[in-house]
Amino acid sequence: MSDMKQDALDYHSDPQPGKLSIEVTTPAETSRHLSLAYSPGVAEPVRAIAANPEDAFKYTIKGNLVAVVSNGSAILGLGNLGSLASKPVMEGKALLFKRFANVDAIDIEVDSSDIQEIVRTVELIAETFGGINLEDIKAPECFEIERQLIEKCNIPIFHDDQHGTAIVTVAGMLNALDIQGKDVAEAKLVCLGAGAAAISCARLLVAAGMKRENIVMLDRKGVIFNGREGVNQYKAEFANDVTRARTLEEAIDGADVFLGLSGPDQLSAEMLKRMADKPIVFACSNPDPEISPELALKTRDDVIMATGRSDYPNQVNNVLGFPFIFRGALDVRATRINEEMKLAAAYAIRDLAKEDVLPEIIEAYGVDDFTYGKEYIIPKPLDPRLLNRVAGAVARAAVETGVARADLPVIYRA
Ligand SMILES: NC(=O)C1=CN([C@@H]2O[C@H](COP(=O)(O)OP(=O)(O)OC[C@H]3O[C@@H](n4cnc5c(N)ncnc54)[C@H](OP(=O)(O)O)[C@@H]3O)[C@@H](O)[C@H]2O)C=CC1
Numbered sequence: 014m015s016d017m018k019q020d021a022l023d024y025h026s027d028p029q030p031g032k033l034s035i036e037v038t039t040p041a042e043t044s045r046h047l048s049l050a051y052s053p054g055v056a057e058p059v060r061a062i063a064a065n066p067e068d069a070f071k072y073t074i075k076g077n078l079v080a081v082v083s084n085g086s087a088i089l090g091l092g093n094l095g096s097l098a099s100k101p102v103m104e105g106k107a108l109l110f111k112r113f114a115n116v117d118a119i120d121i122e123v124d125s126s127d128i129q130e131i132v133r134t135v136e137l138i139a140e141t142f143g144g145i146n147l148e149d150i151k152a153p154e155c156f157e158i159e160r161q162l163i164e165k166c167n168i169p170i171f172h173d174d175q176h177g178t179a180i181v182t183v184a185g186m187l188n189a190l191d192i193q194g195k196d197v198a199e200a201k202l203v204c205l206g207a208g209a210a211a212i213s214c215a216r217l218l219v220a221a222g223m224k225r226e227n228i229v230m231l232d233r234k235g236v237i238f239n240g241r242e243g244v245n246q247y248k249a250e251f252a253n254d255v256t257r258a259r260t261l262e263e264a265i266d267g268a269d270v271f272l273g274l275s276g277p278d279q280l281s282a283e284m285l286k287r288m289a290d291k292p293i294v295f296a297c298s299n300p301d302p303e304i305s306p307e308l309a310l311k312t313r314d315d316v317i318m319a320t321g322r323s324d325y326p327n328q329v330n331n332v333l334g335f336p337f338i339f340r341g342a343l344d345v346r347a348t349r350i351n352e353e354m355k356l357a358a359a360y361a362i363r364d365l366a367k368e369d370v371l372p373e374i375i376e377a378y379g380v381d382d383f384t385y386g387k388e389y390i391i392p393k394p395l396d397p398r399l400l401n402r403v404a405g406a407v408a409r410a411a412v413e414t415g416v417a418r419a420d421l422p423v424i425y426r427a
Pocket residue numbers: 086087088089090091149150151152153173174175178205206207208209210211231232233234273274275276279297298299300320321329330331332
């Protein structure tokens with residue numbers, strides 16, 4: 014087994030199985046403490062919450078607690094491997110929530126592929142949490158699950174593979190276009206994949222200025238156009254009837270941008286050679302991208318190359334989004350995460366990449382420098398400024414759009 018494979022298994026089994034534990038935050042050492050924490054004292058917050066449900070934010074962990082919910086139907090780019098197999102990823106998301114934004118998160122694996130069963134399960138437990146992060150639930154079911162839950166729940170319901178990915182992709186894409194000297198309104202994009210991540214990324218790119226007719230989207234059957242077999246209502250949103258291309262080989266000709274949200278090794282060197290001058294390749298499939306950075310950079314020296322991985326430059330991954338987005342939403346007790354909050358997050362991430370990088374980040378990555386440019390289009394997840402910038406932008410947008418139930422915390426006031 015390679016070092017990485019064995020190291021990854023060791024990491025998940027030592028010093029104890031998994032990556033999470035639960036800690037007690039109040040003293041529980043004396044009889045007095047126990048009387049307060051449990052019977053009889055616990056009756057007081059119970060009565061308060063029964064009289065005023067908002068008090069759950071004051072007397073319980075609810076306001077800082079997120080459920081990471083999956084059925085394992087689209088685990089990274091590994092496919093439908095079932096709910097139990099998704100647990101390491103969901104624990105990982107919880108780790109990232111805590112590490113980057115001090116959000117307490119717990120994974121919940123739901124062993125079902127039935128939309129109504131999943132909706133009902135989440136609906137019934139939603140009040141426990143301040144927010145629900147849906148994760149690795151495949152398209153098209155994910156769209157209906159999220160839609161119904163948003164309608165039924167009064168806390169943020171956020172499918173990370175859709176919106177977290179879209180927010181971070183827009184941030185990185187705007188910078189990559191800027192660096193390559195391309196206009197978002199003119200750029201021609203080929204998107205491989207037409208699932209949760211791809212459709213949401215395309216939607217937010219359009220909201221950020223890309224022209225819908227400049228997007229060619231493909232699934233396993235090729236280019237999506239009206240009248241083609243197997244085009245569901247979500248794919249139909251990006252049906253392109255202008256292009257005559259039917260395959261990736263044809264669609265990639267002259268494209269400015271390749272966005273991969275599909276599976277490993279789909280973009281060949283030959284295809285990359287046929288893209289426009291100064292192309293942009295976001296090969297975001299995890300863990301194995303649509304083209305390796307080694308091959309892409311060997312093939313073209315004018316390419317901006319990004320992946321979803323931590324071990325290459327330009328990590329376009331929703332880790333840069335969801336911890337901070339939920340932090341901002343929780344801090345104002347938002348009832349939902351709306352389009353304004355998503356774009357505010359994307360622009361905050363985009364803008365931070367243009368600032369000088371902190372010396373501790375340069376040191377943490379063992380490099381001489383990071384400067385806004387082809388190898389640094391987006392901030393590093395370890396950048397401590399992301400927390401205030403992104404959470405603040407989200408919280409302010411929530412207040413401005415009327416979905417906040419609490420005042421803007423002082424730390425986020427400009
Ligand atoms: N970097 C990041 O932050 C993120 C990356 N991703 C990555 O995006 C990918 C998709 O995830 P997600 O959207 O959640 O999954 P979904 O299951 O919702 O969608 C998968 C999509 O990819 C398409 N697809 C798969 N293989 C191919 C192929 N060989 N050629 C063309 N299309 C293909 C499927 O086509 P069809 O519809 O025909 O089945 C489907 O449209 C994964 O690799 C995942 O790791 C996802 C979220 C975040």
